[in-house]
Amino acid sequence: MESLTVNGNVQNGQNGKSTTDKKQAMTMIKKSQEQGMGFNETMDWYKDWTATYDQEVESVQYAGPRLVGEYLMKYAKERGIQGRSAILDVGAGTGLVGQILRDIGYNNIDGVDASDTMLEIAREKSIYERLYSAKLGEGNKLPMIDDTYDAAVMSGIFVQGHVKLDALLDIIRLVKPGGLIVNAMREENTREVDEYLNIHEVFASWTKKGLWKCLEHANPPVKFYAEYHPLVHVYEVTK
Template identity: 30%
Template sequence: MVNASNGTANRHDISESAADLTRMSDASPEDLAAYYDKWAGSYDTDLPKMGYDAPMRAAAIMQGQGVALDAPILDAGCGTGLTGLALADLGYRDITGIDISLESLQAAEAKGVYRHLKKRDMNKPLAFGDNGFGAVQCIGTLTYVREVRKLFAEFCRVVKRGGIISFTQRADLYDGAFAKAIQATVRAGLWEQVSHSDPMPYLPNHQDFGDQKHVFYDVYRVK
């Protein structure tokens, strides 16, 4: 049910975990894992009610950048697998997913679109070899990463030269520190910018986000 007066999802229409999303921006990795473990059971039904379309947009970016359908792709912060499912719907078939929530990874496994799924905290090294992926996407996850600059360097390490790194970040969190992490990665000669989107809808039907919070879609190419 959508509240006809303002187009937002009523708190009674989504789970308690979805309604509490705004409280998680500064959560510890342990609290974050517990939160998404709890939410995993209703995540796939809650997100459409909130108008979340980032998985489809992100998959279209991969396709638009000419990433080959057989290229190994790292879906960093894959959650319950909605992002991987959107890639698979376009024909991508070599997808590795990582996430901090074990319950979310189990939900992702049930979708049958991932070659590998691994529990990872992205504030730590990714534990993959160098140059093993043709692309990385990180959708709706950087909000929770404290060591963003280190993560960007890790993405550039695990993606082969010329590969694509695609990520989103909330516009209200695209602050000086975040921009500096991007530019430091540019100055280190690790990547170059391909595109930076206009502010796009994030969770337009969530009453605490609505039209107040938007998201940028960035694409970089590994050098």
């Protein structure tokens, strides 16, 4: 499988360059995470944003997908997670994470997202085996059977008005014992968004219940995007 390295100079796209105006991109990103926006409002916002989403997140050098790829590879080989292993891209959106996974050699990827318009873009890229349209968390159960996947990955889903932490309980259900869960998010959200203020206490409680164990919490020396910082969680399912 192809190697992938993320360092202090990581950039997406061609040398991190984009013709998209970065100020406009940040306006769109901040609007999608606006305080007080509910789930339905957020989904409506994505309908309007889908057409320019990929270009705009590229313009702010969104490193989340590459971080997910790097940390998955770091722990996957010793667990036998290879090219045809089943991987679930949670909050797949337009397929940015899925494309990274394809690029580094994974080719049995499913995706799930609540935005049908974003999934239409992902489908056009021919990255995924299957795509599911579903709301994550809040007691919703995804249609896949238990222990379907060798790993689940996600980037940027834990932001204001998007996905609640309890969504991970259903993801744990879907990942086989010994499988991996890799999450990349904006570190600032653990201090600024009410839903995630106690994220590490919640994760620790699931460890105590025997659902998973922590392999790594990392703060890579890169920007998640723009001026924001990344936080990466890597867990092994132990249920």
